[in-house]
Amino acid sequence: MAKVLVVTSGKGGVGKTTSTAALGAALAHQGERVVVVDFDVGLRNLDLIMGAERRVVFDLINVAQGVAKLSQALIRDKRLESLWLLPASQTRDKDALTDEGVRDIIADLRTRFDWVICDSPAGIERGATLAMRYADEAIVVTNPEVSSVRDADRIIGMLDSKTVKAEAGEQMKKHVLITRYDTGRAARGEMLNIDDILDILAIPLLGIIPESQDVLRASNLGSPVTLNDAASTPARAYTDAARRLNGETIAMMVPTEQRRRFMDRLLGRRAA
Amino acid sequence: MDSKEPQRQLMRLRGRSYVAFVFSPIMPIVNWLDEIDATLARSPGFFIGRPIVLDLSAVDLSPHGIAHLVSNLESRGIRVLGLEGVEATGLDAGLPPVLNGGRGCVVEQVEPKRVEIQPPPPPPTSSLLLQNPVRSGQRIVFTEGDVTVLGSVGSGAEIVAGGSIHVYGTLRGRAMAGINGNSAARIYCQKIEAELLAIDGYYQTAEDIGETLRRRPAQAWLDGDVMRITPLN
Numbered sequence: 355m356a357k358v359l360v361v362t363s364g365k366g367g368v369g370k371t372t373s374t375a376a377l378g379a380a381l382a383h384q385g386e387r388v389v390v391v392d393f394d395v396g397l398r399n400l401d402l403i404m405g406a407e408r409r410v411v412f413d414l415i416n417v418a419q420g421v422a423k424l425s426q427a428l429i430r431d432k433r434l435e436s437l438w439l440l441p442a443s444q445t446r447d448k449d450a451l452t453d454e455g456v457r458d459i460i461a462d463l464r465t466r467f468d469w470v471i472c473d474s475p476a477g478i479e480r481g482a483t484l485a486m487r488y489a490d491e492a493i494v495v496t497n498p499e500v501s502s503v504r505d506a507d508r509i510i511g512m513l514d515s516k517t518v519k520a521e522a523g524e525q526m527k528k529h530v531l532i533t534r535y536d537t538g539r540a541a542r543g544e545m546l547n548i549d550d551i552l553d554i555l556a557i558p559l560l561g562i563i564p565e566s567q568d569v570l571r572a573s574n575l576g577s578p579v580t581l582n583d584a585a586s587t588p589a590r591a592y593t594d595a596a597r598r599l600n601g602e603t604i605a606m607m608v609p610t611e612q613r614r615r616f617m618d619r620l621l622g623r624r625a626a
Numbered sequence: 627m628d629s630k631e632p633q634r635q636l637m638r639l640r641g642r643s644y645v646a647f648v649f650s651p652i653m654p655i656v657n658w659l660d661e662i663d664a665t666l667a668r669s670p671g672f673f674i675g676r677p678i679v680l681d682l683s684a685v686d687l688s689p690h691g692i693a694h695l696v697s698n699l700e701s702r703g704i705r706v707l708g709l710e711g712v713e714a715t716g717l718d719a720g721l722p723p724v725l726n727g728g729r730g731c732v733v734e735q736v737e738p739k740r741v742e743i744q745p746p747p748p749p750p751t752s753s754l755l756l757q758n759p760v761r762s763g764q765r766i767v768f769t770e771g772d773v774t775v776l777g778s779v780g781s782g783a784e785i786v787a788g789g790s791i792h793v794y795g796t797l798r799g800r801a802m803a804g805i806n807g808n809s810a811a812r813i814y815c816q817k818i819e820a821e822l823l824a825i826d827g828y829y830q831t832a833e834d835i836g837e838t839l840r841r842r843p844a845q846a847w848l849d850g851d852v853m854r855i856t857p858l859n
Contacts, residue, residue: 553778556759
């Protein structure tokens with residue numbers, strides 16, 4: 355039974371695309387058949403994070419308009435057999451997406467994969483509403499700062515009203531994924547802490563991803579952070595989140611970078 | 627002798643017309659009576675209290691036969707008001723009178739109306755209960771009365787009520803109570819972090835809410851034309 359996830363946030367730059375790639379890769383690593391779908395038509399990035407930008411021939415819009423078949427547009431990841439990418443178009447804009455087109459593509463993807471992960475564009479307009487429209491579950495990505503949390507709250511309201519599931523009177527399952535979390539700054543009161551965020555958003559926590567150079571490094575290499583350095587703190591946090599998505603119960607760790615540095619100091623000088 | 631001249635009663639004749647059902651028996655009469663029985667079986671009491679006229683122009687019955695038919699109908703609870711289409715001569719005096727000059731008309735729907743059981747209309751609600759958090763960007767307008775929110779009201783959300791507003795979570799958004807000029811309306815919340823509070827047009831923004839009150843249970847009410855915000859415990 356395929357599950358359609360939307361990764362959304364309202365605010366831009368909080369880590370939707372990074373999280374989509376990382377969670378997709380982590381789920382695929384666990385043996386699931388996964389497709390990550392870039393809904394950010396006109397400003398696509400998922401292909402870069404996945405390191406597939408040189409192999410894009412057809413895209414979501416081509417499939418939606420019947421120019422290309424879905425099998426022609428899907429790109430298989432070079433590292434993981436069961437991970438696929440459906441890229442967005444860079445030359446079109448979000449008006450090129452239609453409700454029916456998205457519905458048909460999602461329905462088709464459901465038959466081919468275990469997980470369909472839709473990377474939503476920022477904002478609350480057409481692109482974002484279409485990305486969430488046919489989803490079964492939502493991952494709301496937020497940074498520990500007030501503007502991001504308020505936008506996340508707004509998006510949760512839309513998930514509860516504008517999706518097919520909500521319109522059918524069902525409750526959509528929602529998770530919050532806190533990214534760029536810095537324990538030190540949160541302790542000093544420079545950031546919202548976890549309890550504040552959960553109190554405001556009132557939805558279950560999927561994971562806490564620490565602020566880390568590893569994420570940036572992986573992005574620039576065109577590799578999901580969970581594949582680039584599976585032992586890094588953010589990679590482990592994403593892997594745990596992916597396992598929670600899969601129904602496992604894993605204790606929530608508030609990740610710290612300090613421990614990593616300590617381990618580095620101990621094991622940093624590995625003999626070649 | 628005080629016998630008075632008895633007052634003469636003026637006998638006034640008034641005309642009045644009624645709509646009657648016309649039965650037109652056809653031969654053989656036995657089959658026709660079966661039809662009547664079938665109708666009665668479907669809806670007993672269909673003919674009770676209704677004026678019935680018997681049009682005998684289609685059948686040729688002896689005075690005895692007519693009397694027999696009328697008594698047959700009477701035994702089924704059908705009382706015949708008059709006869710039509712026969713000569714009055716030779717008829718038994720006990721039979722209903724012969725009528726003439728009848729005009730056809732459209733009979734209104736006479737099927738006994740089925741009593742439709744409709745659920746009574748819901749009583750007009752004077753309060754609105756919201757079980758879920760009110761999210762940023764959502765606007766709840768309920769001019770008929772009070773609004774109760776079991777969750778929190780997010781920053782950037784707005785509640786507008788004709789009556790009072792009760793928030794059992796944290797009020798982070800805007801709350802406007804008593805918008806129809808109800809100055810007795812109040813705003814209650816478990817934790818006050820509101821962006822704006824208004825009652826009957828008088829408002830206070832977050833800046834005006836004392837720092838000592840923040841994050842505490844509080845209520846807002848109007849004291850004349852001054853809005854007071856006081857802790858709830």
